[in-house]
Amino acid sequence: MHGRAADAPAAQPAVTVSQPIQRELVEWDEFTGQFAAKEYVEIRARVSGYLTEIHFEDGQTVKQGDVLFVIDPRPYEATLAAARAQLAQANAQVDLATQQLNRSAELRKKDFEPASNYDQRVSDLKVAAAATESAKAAIRSAELNVEFTRITAPLGGRISNHQVSIGNLISGSDSATTPALTTIVSLDPIYFYFDMSEGDYLAYQRATAAGKLDETRESSPLVYVRLADETEWPRKGQLDFVDNQVDRGAGTIRARATFANPDFFVTPGQFGRIRIPASERHDAILVPDAAVVTDQSRKMVMTVKEDGTVESKVVRPGPMTDDGLRIIRSGLAPTDRVIINGLVRARPGGKVTPQPGKIETAAQP
Numbered sequence: 001m002h003g004r005a006a007d008a009p010a011a012q013p014a015v016t017v018s019q020p021i022q023r024e025l026v027e028w029d030e031f032t033g034q035f036a037a038k039e040y041v042e043i044r045a046r047v048s049g050y051l052t053e054i055h056f057e058d059g060q061t062v063k064q065g066d067v068l069f070v071i072d073p074r075p076y077e078a079t080l081a082a083a084r085a086q087l088a089q090a091n092a093q094v095d096l097a098t099q100q101l102n103r104s105a106e107l108r109k110k111d112f113e114p115a116s117n118y119d120q121r122v123s124d125l126k127v128a129a130a131a132t133e134s135a136k137a138a139i140r141s142a143e144l145n146v147e148f149t150r151i152t153a154p155l156g157g158r159i160s161n162h163q164v165s166i167g168n169l170i171s172g173s174d175s176a177t178t179p180a181l182t183t184i185v186s187l188d189p190i191y192f193y194f195d196m197s198e199g200d201y202l203a204y205q206r207a208t209a210a211g212k213l214d215e216t217r218e219s220s221p222l223v224y225v226r227l228a229d230e231t232e233w234p235r236k237g238q239l240d241f242v243d244n245q246v247d248r249g250a251g252t253i254r255a256r257a258t259f260a261n262p263d264f265f266v267t268p269g270q271f272g273r274i275r276i277p278a279s280e281r282h283d284a285i286l287v288p289d290a291a292v293v294t295d296q297s298r299k300m301v302m303t304v305k306e307d308g309t310v311e312s313k314v315v316r317p318g319p320m321t322d323d324g325l326r327i328i329r330s331g332l333a334p335t336d337r338v339i340i341n342g343l344v345r346a347r348p349g350g351k352v353t354p355q356p357g358k359i360e361t362a363a364q365p
Helices: 002-007 074-109 115-148 198-209
Strands: 014-018 021-025 028-037 040-043 049-054 067-071 150-152 157-159 182-185 190-197 222-227 235-242 252-259 271-277 282-288 292-295 298-304 310-320 325-330 338-341 353-356
Touching (some): 014 298, 074 115, 115 150, 190 198, 190 271, 198 252, 222 252, 282 338, 292 310
Antiparallel strands (some): 014 338, 028 190, 028 271, 040 182, 049 067, 067 150, 190 252, 222 235, 222 271, 235 252, 282 325, 292 298, 298 310, 298 338, 310 325
16 A cells, blocks of 8 residues: 555646736836936136125026126226227317318318328328227227126026125136136936947847837937836936947947926936837737746746646847836747746656646736
């Protein structure tokens, strides 16, 4: 009796199997990147003088044309007044030279005056006219300097803190080495820069060339971005720039997407996660990520044939979906029975007892 029980074959291990889920979807590639302002300006003084007024609160939002700083304009207003007086003097000289030339011309007709005197009068009028143009140029320069004493916002956006307080003497010039008084960054729209590998970029190029991403000259593929604490993809934008060369050291290429930021919630410099389409909409085969095993450099899925024999199938996995399933791009048929539980008891070529199960998806937050 005991001998017959010992000779009985061992029970086949039980495993849970299920056919893969089929779903119509778009595959996505995800990358980490950083937001950046579309426009960034350093505010510098173009004239020197004492700072008398500051018209903003640190960190506030400003509009284009808003007055930010006022430098004491009185020295430049005095220079402007002097330039206008110089113009009046030059105009008086023109009037005098014109009258003298007219007299000289009458005398010259009667041969009462030598030709050299007449030529001198002509020259005097030209010199007076040139002095008038010089005075006008001096007025334009002085008016610009008076205008430069009121420093305005060249663009709308968020302003930083002021680097100089009221009462300080500011050194201004047209040089970029002049210390900045503050900075302004635009917030809407906002850029998102990220690096993709050469392989990802090549796959994107192939899909674009094949017309699989609905990309045209007028519209780029839609992309989505989320912040570090977000689980959904609430922000939609467009990929609008890819750099002109691959970084030979890192093997990556820089790309950029543009997103609307009407509530100014996103700040330049923040990190985020972007996803870009990697395929057209198609019927995909999905399995739990735990069902995919690694054998050296190959990825495999264990399946059970009709006679209970375990068969390993080499697959080419794709990215994860939002509900925690792994896309299988090739190597698996929709009718295959995939082992989703009990993989440790399954060996290729061995016999198992398959028990029907169901693939569970991760709960969406």
